[in-house]
Amino acid sequence: MIGNEAQDTARIAVLGLGYVGCVTAACLAQIGHRVVGVDRDEQKVESVLKGQSPFFEPGLEALIAANLSAGRLSATTSLSEALAGAGFVFICVGTPSQKNGDTSLEQLRRVCVEIAHVFPSLPSRPTVVVRSTVFPGTCEELVQPLIAESAAVVDNPEFLREGSAVHDFMEPSIVVVGGTDAAAVDRVAALYAPLGVAVCRVSLRTAEMIKYACNAFHAVKIGFANEIGALCSRMDIQAQEVMDTLCQDTKLNISRAYLNPGFAFGGSCLPKDLRALTYRALRLDVKLPLLESVLPSNEQHLQRAMQMVLEAPAERIGIFGLAFKENTDDLRESPVVLLLEHLLGKGRQLRVFDPHIQLDQIYGSNRNFLLASIPHIGKLLDERLENLLAWADYLVVAQKPSPAMAAQLLVSKLPILDVTGSLSRAAQPVAVS
Ligand SMILES: NC(=O)c1ccc[n+]([C@@H]2O[C@H](COP(=O)([O-])OP(=O)(O)OC[C@H]3O[C@@H](n4cnc5c(N)ncnc54)[C@H](O)[C@@H]3O)[C@@H](O)[C@H]2O)c1
Incomplete structure (x- = not known):
């Protein structure tokens, strides 16, 4: 059954x-499009052929009816x-x-087999666009082999x-088109030209992953707002006012700040304040599992970095960075200190350089902390980056370097494990057209 069929080579x-x-x-x-x-x-x-929507969705029925009568939309049970x-x-x-x-891939598997059966009867292969939500690797490992190697597969x-x-x-909030065949990606991106939006052209696996990343992010946002709301209401604080004010900050809060995959967080504020918030919530009998999971998640992330360094083929490990982040000499709750202690415990040879932590230049509580609380770390400090680079046979970047220092690290030709991700970020900007 097919209605208002439009014979057009660009048909979808x-x-x-x-x-x-x-x-x-x-x-x-x-x-x-047709x-x-x-x-x-x-x-x-x-239902579609009658100009009706098969389910309730605002505005959809009018669109179906209008495009059906304009001859641009049709429907059929026949795939061929x-x-x-x-x-x-x-x-x-x-x-x-x-x-x-x-996820069950049964419907996807079946439809791919059906497409593959029809393909030999077609004069040319249409571009296959996967719109369903599928886990990274599915297009490459399931869709492409099932339909035919000669057809281009794009994830959208x-x-x-x-x-x-x-x-x-x-x-749209975003349009993502991913694939290995650049011409096919361009063809699919061009379908959205009438919307006048920039299309994010990415790899196939990135396109598949972005959907999961977005949905996970949205779920975390809702869970976060609800947990803050639950605690606020227990303390007679206007949750909406708190969240409205939080959203006023478009530099650190509603922005891309803190959204770069990198090293574990630390410092004098985030761990301390999360601990206090979850402790006080528990005392008020308010369970906040999402917020309670953040410090364990951070510890797990640090463990991953420790494991990566332990597995590195290194005799003498030079560590760049000691403070919990760049442009500070604050050592409180620096994850690098924990990393170093772990590596020392495993008998690794280490030296450290931090552009803002040099024993003859730091004063007050930081100097006391370094000399009294972590003297075993203080002893590892190198005064000059050149010395560290000359001594080490392997480099771990544990803090974002300045552009000049990044260049110095890269020319050293040492193998580098960059747990901050900042060197690779500088080298690989996200492609957006
Ligand atoms: N619903 C949403 O809000 C939403 C949003 C974004 C992404 N997604 C994703 O999009 C995909 C589709 O979701 P949905 O909610 O539209 O699903 P759905 O179950 O409403 O629709 C799937 C349709 O596919 C049809 N179908 C299955 N196998 C077929 C075959 N071999 N031949 C012809 N038709 C076949 C089914 O009859 C059904 O009508 C899922 O991967 C989902 O995760 C859904």
Whole structure:
């Protein structure tokens, strides 16, 4: 069954007319493309062919009806009909949870096998666009081998929210297109040109991962706001006022600050204040599992770094950075101190350089702390970076270096383990077109 069929070489077949597929099909038609939606569920297909939405979603029914009568949208249960002449196949089938938490790939596997059966009858291979949420590696390891090596596979995750899905498509927060075939990525990115948005062109695995990263981030944001809200209400504080004020800070709070994967946090404030917050909440009988998990998460992250350094093929390890971050000489709760103590305990030979911590130049509590509390670390300090680089056969970057020092580290030609990620960040900016 197929209605208002438009024979056009740039036609798009959308497989799966669920929440994502139906919105994708109607919206792609609305921005000028010729779209055929496919579903094995006859009721959904019939519903679209009658100009009705198969489910409630604000604005969707009007879009379906308008594009159906304009001849840009159609629907069918026949995959081969939909694929004939299609330049793109958008896969929007479900990837529901299994009992163990993993995603079920049954619908995806089946639809790929069906596409592969139709492909030999087509004069040219359409670009396969995976819109369903799939774990990184799925496109490479499952979709590509199943459909055919000759077809390009691109991941274009969907970020719509049910209830505002049409609006989210038309005014997207982000459009991500990932793939190894640059021409295919360009073709898919070009479909969104009428929206006038910059498309993030990334690798296939990054595109798959971004969807999970975004959803995890959103869930963490909600959990954070709710835990702060729960504590506020227990203490008779206006939670909304707290969060509204928090959101006023667009430099540190609602910004990309603190969102770079790197080394564990430390210092005199974050660990101390998190401890106090969770301790006081417990005393008030308010459980805050998300906030309580942050320090253990940080410790786990430090453990990973310790393990990486221990596994490094190194005899003499030079450590760049001792304070908990760059541009300070504050040693309180520096994760580097814990890292060094762990490595010393494992018998490693170490020396340390920190541009702001030199025994003859630091005073007061920091000097006392260094000499009295961690004299074993104080003894490892090198006064000059050149000395450290000449002595070491392996370098661990534990603090973001200044551009000049980064250049000095890189020309040393020593093998480098950069636990801060800052050197690689400088070398690999994110590609956004
Ligand atoms: N619902 C959301 O808000 C949302 C948002 C972003 C991403 N996603 C992701 O998008 C994907 C689809 O989600 P959904 O909520 O639209 O799922 P859904 O279950 O509502 O729709 C899936 C549709 O695919 C059809 N289908 C399955 N196998 C088929 C086949 N072989 N041939 C033809 N049709 C077939 C089903 O009949 C169904 O109508 C999932 O991976 C989901 O995680 C969902």
